[in-house]
Amino acid sequence: xxxxxxxxxxxxxxxxxxxNRPETRNALAKDVRAGLADAWDRFERDSALRVAIxxxxxxxxxxxxxxxxxxxxxxxxxxxxDMFALPYDTIELSKPTIxxxxxxxxxxxxxxxxxxxxxxxxxxxxxxxxEVKVGRSSPWASPLIHxxxxxxxxxxxxxGKPITAQRxxxxxxxxxxxxxxxxxxxxxxxxxxxxxxxxxxxxAARETVMLATEMGRSAALQAARHASEYCYNSEDAQEGxxxxxxxxxxxxxxx
Numbered sequence: 001x002x003x004x005x006x007x008x009x010x011x012x013x014x015x016x017x018x019x020n021r022p023e024t025r026n027a028l029a030k031d032v033r034a035g036l037a038d039a040w041d042r043f044e045r046d047s048a049l050r051v052a053i054x055x056x057x058x059x060x061x062x063x064x065x066x067x068x069x070x071x072x073x074x075x076x077x078x079x080x081x082d083m084f085a086l087p088y089d090t091i092e093l094s095k096p097t098i099x100x101x102x103x104x105x106x107x108x109x110x111x112x113x114x115x116x117x118x119x120x121x122x123x124x125x126x127x128x129x130x131e132v133k134v135g136r137s138s139p140w141a142s143p144l145i146h147x148x149x150x151x152x153x154x155x156x157x158x159x160g161k162p163i164t165a166q167r168x169x170x171x172x173x174x175x176x177x178x179x180x181x182x183x184x185x186x187x188x189x190x191x192x193x194x195x196x197x198x199x200x201x202x203x204a205a206r207e208t209v210m211l212a213t214e215m216g217r218s219a220a221l222q223a224a225r226h227a228s229e230y231c232y233n234s235e236d237a238q239e240g241x242x243x244x245x246x247x248x249x250x251x252x253x254x255x
Contacts, residue, residue, distance in 0.1 A: 005035025006057075007042060013050040014191045015043045016184070022058030028084065028108045029067040037085035044093050047254075050199060051191040052093075054116055055100035055184065056109075062099075062125065065107030068134065084108070087115045088210070089140070096194055096206055100187035101125045102180070106162070111140045114147070114173075117206065120187045121165040121174045128162035146213045148172055198240060199254035200231040
């Protein structure tokens with residue numbers, strides 16, 4: 001792993017991934033992009049890790065977006081399809097992710113926060129899709145329509161103006177707000193709540209949400225039933241009710 005992105009594999013099954021270029025507001029330069037791709041791959045392949053938290057180093061920025069200097073130097077027009085390792089787009093993850101937004105999440109920073117399954121934000125964090133300010137575009141923002149109302153999305157994209165963490169919470173972009181010094185703890189608490197659940201049940205639940213997002217009602221029901229069969233047929237599906245009946249904590253095997 002490059003020092004541009006730090007990776008902490010905790011004993012409790014949580015991976016903490018940190019964009020580590022605070023001097024450039026954690027902008028998505030080449031080394032950060034490569035480090036993030038490696039981090040997501042490491043998280044996905046390690047069966048001991050069940051939840052990932054993505055955050056940024058420093059107090060000012062989660063991620064300021066793309067490296068504009070690189071775009072100028074390379075004369076970049078349409079970004080390459082594989083430029084960013086983005087969950088639900090260019091990479092596939094089977095486990096939950098949480099964005100812990102510690103500061104400004106602008107343009108590509110918003111993109112990263114949006115691509116995570118859940119979002120915890122510092123009370124001092126700000127969010128913006130600023131592409132209209134620099135003559136670029138934000139096609140990656142299209143899934144946002146499933147998260148916030150259309151007219152709010154329209155205003156955010158057309159004006160490029162930042163919104164506060166509180167506003168992001170009000171419109172449904174952010175799950176929880178924490179004071180700056182308590183942000184990571186709040187994200188870890190949320191991850192811990194997920195870890196209590198049976199691993200296969202969590203995976204099926206995550207798939208159900210995304211299937212419901214992408215499909216119509218009937219198709220989503222059919223696909224979600226299929227996605228849940230492995231969970232229902234697992235040992236954990238018997239262990240859960242047994243533990244409840246015996247008034248003890250279930251011992252999940254993920255099998």
